[in-house]
Amino acid sequence: MSQHANQAAWLQARSHPLTVAAAPLTPPGPGELLIRNRAIALNPFDGIVQTLGGLVTPWVRYPAILGSDVAGEVVSVGPSVTRFQPGDRVLGLARGIDKLANRAAEGAFQNYVILRQEATTRMPDTMTFEQAAVLPLAVATAASGLFLDDQLGLQQPSAERVAPTGKTVLVWGGSTSVGSAAIQLAACAGYEVVTTASPRNFEYVRQLGASLAFDYNDVEVVAKLVSVLADREMAGALAIAANSGAQCIDVMSRCRGRRIVAMASSPLPIDDAPLTGQFLWKLTHLPRLAAGFAGLALRARLKGVATRPIWGTDLLKGPLGRAIFQDFLGPALAQGRVVPAPAPLVAGHALQDIPEALALLRRGVSASKVVVSI
Ligand SMILES: NC(=O)c1ccc[n+]([C@@H]2O[C@H](COP(=O)([O-])OP(=O)(O)OC[C@H]3O[C@@H](n4cnc5c(N)ncnc54)[C@H](OP(=O)(O)O)[C@@H]3O)[C@@H](O)[C@H]2O)c1
Numbered sequence: 001m002s003q004h005a006n007q008a009a010w011l012q013a014r015s016h017p018l019t020v021a022a023a024p025l026t027p028p029g030p031g032e033l034l035i036r037n038r039a040i041a042l043n044p045f046d047g048i049v050q051t052l053g054g055l056v057t058p059w060v061r062y063p064a065i066l067g068s069d070v071a072g073e074v075v076s077v078g079p080s081v082t083r084f085q086p087g088d089r090v091l092g093l094a095r096g097i098d099k100l101a102n103r104a105a106e107g108a109f110q111n112y113v114i115l116r117q118e119a120t121t122r123m124p125d126t127m128t129f130e131q132a133a134v135l136p137l138a139v140a141t142a143a144s145g146l147f148l149d150d151q152l153g154l155q156q157p158s159a160e161r162v163a164p165t166g167k168t169v170l171v172w173g174g175s176t177s178v179g180s181a182a183i184q185l186a187a188c189a190g191y192e193v194v195t196t197a198s199p200r201n202f203e204y205v206r207q208l209g210a211s212l213a214f215d216y217n218d219v220e221v222v223a224k225l226v227s228v229l230a231d232r233e234m235a236g237a238l239a240i241a242a243n244s245g246a247q248c249i250d251v252m253s254r255c256r257g258r259r260i261v262a263m264a265s266s267p268l269p270i271d272d273a274p275l276t277g278q279f280l281w282k283l284t285h286l287p288r289l290a291a292g293f294a295g296l297a298l299r300a301r302l303k304g305v306a307t308r309p310i311w312g313t314d315l316l317k318g319p320l321g322r323a324i325f326q327d328f329l330g331p332a333l334a335q336g337r338v339v340p341a342p343a344p345l346v347a348g349h350a351l352q353d354i355p356e357a358l359a360l361l362r363r364g365v366s367a368s369k370v371v372v373s374i
Pocket of ligand 1: 044045175177198244263310312365366
């Protein structure tokens with residue numbers, strides 16, 4: 001391995017800019033793979049940890065390496081790794097700032113990254129690294145919300161065709177990265193999916209497997225959803241996008257079946273916090289955020305709806321992680337039952353391009369995923 005030199009986009013301390021500098025090349029331990037990273041996808045969470053890490057991820061050890069979404073080639077494998085060998089093309093969920101890993105060697109924003117085999121999937125030969133990189137965190141978050149017993153607890157997906165369950169899932173935010181994964185996973189588990197998106201993305205979400213799409217900007221969207229869902233047996237709702245929890249609670253309170261909402265997002269956007277001079281932002285936003293959470297809890301209680309916050313890596317704490325990344329995703333991608341969506345929007349070709357790519361993501365994307373090739 002000595003011929004490889006590693007570089008990373010480091011976060012030296014909380015609320016600092018990212019700086020590209022040399023990084024150690026860590027040999028893979030038991031159950032781990034060393035990956036030559038070829039494409040990194042960016043997530044709103046990356047910017048949130050950079051700016052508000054003290055609040056949202058207080059456990060992170062600095063200097064840290066952010067980033068969750070990786071696609072690349074296996075360089076070497078650690079002891080007990082049997083499913084992969086050097087040269088394999090893989091996608092995987094990097095866990096550098098995840099509480100259970102919390103190790104710079106596992107952060108995505110570097111040329112050589114350590115992945116754990118239970119969060120890694122071989123990608124089809126026909127798929128580009130940029131396409132594959134859009135999947136890991138979105139799939140993990142959607143799967144955690146849909147299938148964990150303490151979330152919606154749905155029947156798990158299969159790469160083979162499954163009999164319809166006769167039940168419906170509401171995925172609010174179907175054109176988000178998480179929503180794109182959720183529609184496909186829920187459909188592969190035998191559920192009808194009804195979703196929301198902007199009208200320009202209706203055809204996109206239908207192609208992914210949603211049966212119906214509604215415009216979340218329509219002031220009557222809740223009433224319209226209730227009118228079509230009233231005769232369905234609901235299995236639950238996945239609320240993706242800031243403040244979608246309240247609308248999902250309102251819909252589910254008026255439906256038959258399981259009145260439960262798994263929530264991926266906070267009641268207000270928190271991805272707009274500045275890197276420096278955060279005092280004013282915190283002064284104005286934190287009380288509103290606290291009031292937003294309290295309001296959601298009260299609304300859910302009054303309307304008889306259970307709510308669950310989603311943490312995207314929770315599936316890796318138990319057997320669901322292997323069921324998704326090991327057993328399901330590879331065959332489902334190979335058979336085209338799951339497609340890499342949304343489309344990658346390549347915003348750079350070097351680690352140095354990550355800050356500008358994060359700024360692009362922060363300005364907002366529609367049914368696309370910001371990716372940096374390296
Ligand atoms: N809890 C976790 O572990 C976890 C993990 C990953 C992500 N998340 C959260 O999940 C959310 C989505 O993340 P992402 O990376 O998937 O987002 P993204 O792809 O960057 O989101 C962009 C999409 O958001 C849609 N959108 C914006 N406002 C909406 C609304 N009010 N209702 C429905 N859709 C809306 C837009 O749809 P149109 O273009 O169709 O208008 C656009 O396609 C974020 O809040 C993120 O922080 C949480």
